[in-house]
Amino acid sequence: MRHNSVGGSKVSQSPPVLGLGFLGMGTVGCGAARILLSHHDVIAHRIRCGLKIVQVAVRNPNKERAVSLPKAIYTTDPFAVVNNPAVDIVVEVMGGLEPAYQCLMTAIQLGKSVVTANKELLAKKGSALLDAARERGADVFFEGSVAGGIPIITALKQSLAGEKIHRIVGILNGTTNFILTRMARDHQGFAETLREAQEKGFAEADPSDDVEGRDAAYKLAIISAIAFGFRIAVDRIHREGITNIELADVRYAEELGYSIKLIASARKHNGQLELRVHPALVPKTHPLASVSDNYNAVLVEGENVGRLMFYGQGAGGAPTGNSVVADIMDAARNIVYGSRARIVCTCRPNPKIRPIDEVESRFCMRMDVLDRPGVLAKIASVFAHHNVSISSVVQRESHGDTAEIVWITHPAPYASVKKALAEISDLDVVSRVRPALWVEPD
Amino acid sequence: MRHNSVGGSKVSQSPPVLGLGFLGMGTVGCGAARILLSHHDVIAHRIRCGLKIVQVAVRNPNKERAVSLPKAIYTTDPFAVVNNPAVDIVVEVMGGLEPAYQCLMTAIQLGKSVVTANKELLAKKGSALLDAARERGADVFFEGSVAGGIPIITALKQSLAGEKIHRIVGILNGTTNFILTRMARDHQGFAETLREAQEKGFAEADPSDDVEGRDAAYKLAIISAIAFGFRIAVDRIHREGITNIELADVRYAEELGYSIKLIASARKHNGQLELRVHPALVPKTHPLASVSDNYNAVLVEGENVGRLMFYGQGAGGAPTGNSVVADIMDAARNIVYGSRARIVCTCRPNPKIRPIDEVESRFCMRMDVLDRPGVLAKIASVFAHHNVSISSVVQRESHGDTAEIVWITHPAPYASVKKALAEISDLDVVSRVRPALWVEPD
Numbered sequence: 048m049r050h051n052s053v054g055g056s057k058v059s060q061s062p063p064v065l066g067l068g069f070l071g072m073g074t075v076g077c078g079a080a081r082i083l084l085s086h087h088d089v090i091a092h093r094i095r096c097g098l099k100i101v102q103v104a105v106r107n108p109n110k111e112r113a114v115s116l117p118k119a120i121y122t123t124d125p126f127a128v129v130n131n132p133a134v135d136i137v138v139e140v141m142g143g144l145e146p147a148y149q150c151l152m153t154a155i156q157l158g159k160s161v162v163t164a165n166k167e168l169l170a171k172k173g174s175a176l177l178d179a180a181r182e183r184g185a186d187v188f189f190e191g192s193v194a195g196g197i198p199i200i201t202a203l204k205q206s207l208a209g210e211k212i213h214r215i216v217g218i219l220n221g222t223t224n225f226i227l228t229r230m231a232r233d234h235q236g237f238a239e240t241l242r243e244a245q246e247k248g249f250a251e252a253d254p255s256d257d258v259e260g261r262d263a264a265y266k267l268a269i270i271s272a273i274a275f276g277f278r279i280a281v282d283r284i285h286r287e288g289i290t291n292i293e294l295a296d297v298r299y300a301e302e303l304g305y306s307i308k309l310i311a312s313a314r315k316h317n318g319q320l321e322l323r324v325h326p327a328l329v330p331k332t333h334p335l336a337s338v339s340d341n342y343n344a345v346l347v348e349g350e351n352v353g354r355l356m357f358y359g360q361g362a363g364g365a366p367t368g369n370s371v372v373a374d375i376m377d378a379a380r381n382i383v384y385g386s387r388a389r390i391v392c393t394c395r396p397n398p399k400i401r402p403i404d405e406v407e408s409r410f411c412m413r414m415d416v417l418d419r420p421g422v423l424a425k426i427a428s429v430f431a432h433h434n435v436s437i438s439s440v441v442q443r444e445s446h447g448d449t450a451e452i453v454w455i456t457h458p459a460p461y462a463s464v465k466k467a468l469a470e471i472s473d474l475d476v477v478s479r480v481r482p483a484l485w486v487e488p489d
Numbered sequence: 490m491r492h493n494s495v496g497g498s499k500v501s502q503s504p505p506v507l508g509l510g511f512l513g514m515g516t517v518g519c520g521a522a523r524i525l526l527s528h529h530d531v532i533a534h535r536i537r538c539g540l541k542i543v544q545v546a547v548r549n550p551n552k553e554r555a556v557s558l559p560k561a562i563y564t565t566d567p568f569a570v571v572n573n574p575a576v577d578i579v580v581e582v583m584g585g586l587e588p589a590y591q592c593l594m595t596a597i598q599l600g601k602s603v604v605t606a607n608k609e610l611l612a613k614k615g616s617a618l619l620d621a622a623r624e625r626g627a628d629v630f631f632e633g634s635v636a637g638g639i640p641i642i643t644a645l646k647q648s649l650a651g652e653k654i655h656r657i658v659g660i661l662n663g664t665t666n667f668i669l670t671r672m673a674r675d676h677q678g679f680a681e682t683l684r685e686a687q688e689k690g691f692a693e694a695d696p697s698d699d700v701e702g703r704d705a706a707y708k709l710a711i712i713s714a715i716a717f718g719f720r721i722a723v724d725r726i727h728r729e730g731i732t733n734i735e736l737a738d739v740r741y742a743e744e745l746g747y748s749i750k751l752i753a754s755a756r757k758h759n760g761q762l763e764l765r766v767h768p769a770l771v772p773k774t775h776p777l778a779s780v781s782d783n784y785n786a787v788l789v790e791g792e793n794v795g796r797l798m799f800y801g802q803g804a805g806g807a808p809t810g811n812s813v814v815a816d817i818m819d820a821a822r823n824i825v826y827g828s829r830a831r832i833v834c835t836c837r838p839n840p841k842i843r844p845i846d847e848v849e850s851r852f853c854m855r856m857d858v859l860d861r862p863g864v865l866a867k868i869a870s871v872f873a874h875h876n877v878s879i880s881s882v883v884q885r886e887s888h889g890d891t892a893e894i895v896w897i898t899h900p901a902p903y904a905s906v907k908k909a910l911a912e913i914s915d916l917d918v919v920s921r922v923r924p925a926l927w928v929e930p931d
Contacts, residue, residue, distance in 0.1 A: 092718075198649075202640050207815065208818050209528055351520070355799075360795040360796070360797075366793060373651055376650050386822075386826035389826045389828065393534055
């Protein structure tokens with residue numbers, strides 16, 4: 048920074064200029080950098096200081112990029128950026144755990160402000176970073192890490208800071224939402240739709256983080272920590288992916304009045320936290336059911352605020368870039384006003400996590416059975432034996448001697464449903480049982 | 490405040506306690522006070538200071554209220570609260586222009602932080618208050634003034650501070666949305682539905698601010714100022730209410746695939762701002778179409794962020810109380826961290842407003858005509874003469890010798906549509922022409 052902090056009411060004559068150091072200049076980095084360059088005047092007017100990108104660390108400085116920066120500011124050494132005395136704010140958009148973690152730790156220890164869009168880093172190492180930042184009086188901002196352009200972190204950290212939140216449920220992964228939307232709309236299978244998503248750039252070459260729900264789990268760990276005030280270890284989140292969702296699942300769901308969505312859900316229940324990421328049947332009347340393609344949405348339910356929903360672009364350089372720029376502006380304000388660490392992590396450790404087997408929900412189950420008298424009764428009696436009460440059942444005309452039955456239960460503990468299902472799959476009249484799918488309440 | 494400001498990283502051993510002075514203790518005041526009392530611990534933990542309601546000004550201290558506060562803290566003199574040295578943050582939830590304006594001006598001049606939920610005051614006198622606050626280095630927060638529990642002000646002030654916003658369109662008035670939803674659902678007329686809304690407490694005894702669109706215009710003035718960076722005079726907003734929406738309008742709209750909503754819309758167009766509040770036909774596929782009852786929603790379209798939507802409870806003591814509490818917490822942080830006036834109004838004066846007559850939109854028009862040959866052609870030729878191109882037309886079976894025709898146009902200037910309509914209503918074959926209704930694009 049080329050100017051001392053200014054506090055109080057008056058802004059000095061020559062506004063300060065803060066130096067930004069970028070770690071990474073990929074999709075999100077270019078998105079943020081383009082906004083910083085093209086909106087420079089409006090940004091400077093609003094935060095009453097200038098922002099200048101002074102150094103950028105990338106693996107290959109010669110690569111063609113969507114933003115035009117002077118060649119001289121590129122380096123291949125991320126620590127050179129972090130340690131550069133002209134860098135006031137370190138913007139980490141490189142992704143991955145290392146060297147991102149060591150770089151940000153170093154930046155924090157130097158008292159620099161940090162902006163990151165790295166959900167994996169935050170979900171796995173956020174506690175250490177936020178503890179260090181609080182200790183050092185440094186700032187860590189991470190709006191870009193969850194739900195792209197949707198300002199859910201700011202909403203939770205500030206606008207809902209006085210609220211007791213009961214529940215958050217969101218569609219936090221655009222890739223899987225794109226796939227599930229297209230499966231329902233175009234009546235094509237998972238593998239084919241995934242290939243289409245990869246061709247369009249909506250899915251990575253290695254899509255496993257997305258389709259197995261890890262990406263959504265990272266994001267859920269981040270937002271549920273803020274919402275409920277507890278550090279969340281990502282491996283405490285029950286997680287199921289969408290890789291074995293079949294076209295038939297999607298079509299039955301549509302027919303019964305549901306959309307299948309990969310949802311991320313966190314709920315307080317008798318002092319315990321219930322945390323899960325899985326595909327679910329969402330009633331068509333539910334606000335999340337109409338969130339399609341690569342859009343994201345987060346529904347928050349609180350004691351006073353009632354139902355609040357945030358909806359927008361969940362990924363992409365421009366929307367996520369906007370979130371990164373908003374964070375940079377907030378970081379800059381704190382430097383200019385001498386109020387670094389104005390909002391710090393106040394999460395407590397070790398929340399009580401509700402065992403997933405105890406969680407009660409409605410479930411949907413699909414199975415192939417022999418089409419002969421007494422089969423339906425036999426299966427129904429297994430459900431009854433496990434105290435799983437059935438809300439609706441649909442049996443299709445049989446193909447040959449096999450009939451397909453779809454059951455939807457009343458709320459029942461997950462463990463009971465799994466036990467009933469295991470017992471049912473052992474029946475000699477049952478040829479194939481699909482895993483139980485969760486059903487969201489209205 | 491019983492403690493000096495603390496800056497930097499370390500929080501002092503005994504956390505400070507800030508004094509709150511309330512002006513008014515009605516629905517929103519009680520909502521906020523209840524949250525402050527019942528969530529005291531979580532709030533103190535998160536902002537690292539205590540908050541205490543030290544004085545409350547009301548007209549009648551003996552009135553039964555939804556929150557229990559010590560009798561001794563009530564006064565009938567709002568200036569006593571403002572001038573009370575134990576009051577650090579003045580919370581104005583009394584409504585109306587005076588004495589609210591004088592009270593807040595005094596508070597600002599004393600350097601106190603101000604939180605208000607008073608949309609009329611902000612829309613009419615906001616410029617003077619925000620100028621004084623910037624000059625004095627004081628804080629004015631007003632999340633509760635627009636859209637109840639939806640954190641749209643914070644989203645615009647912070648999360649979208651680096652964005653160039655193209656357009657905001659919202660459902661900002663819960664009363665009219667309740668009325669329009671019920672007209673569509675229960676097939677009952679405006680007057681009857683308004684009575685029902687009044688009985689249920691969703692409409693005031695004098696509903697004119699709501700049904701004539703003034704309340705929505707106040708709110709639009711506030712959010713479009715932040716979004717576009719210009720002070721907005723509320724009388725520059727084109728405004729039409731819902732008082733002459735007939736059941737037949739609602740039914741035709743439904744039949745044609747639209748919902749009628751009172752929308753508040755602000756758009757940048759060639760360096761001019763287009764500002765309007767009016768009922769409109771919103772396509773059923775539009776995200777605002779499914780916002781029903783007393784819910785509010787705000788759709789923001791920006792250069793980078795794309796489409797962003799915020800949805801929630803637009804009124805009521807608890808949701809709006811949550812917004813007021815969030816503001817109090819933000820004000821408290823700025824006091825504790827010595828960063829008052831961290832975000833000030835940077836709006837410029839005198840935006841160029843696009844004359845409403847020049848605004849292009851699709852319109853819907855309904856008229857009663859004599860059911861005889863050549864009438865349709867005669868009317869169509871008037872539209873053609875004014876260069877108003879017709880997108881669709883529905884003519885009903887006639888009752889007696891009168892037929893009803895509903896026209897939907899392609900985009901055309903408002904002036905052309907009004908001129909065509911005036912000419913059409915002078916035709917001897919036309920017995921009744923309803924005012925043109927705006928049609929929202931997808």
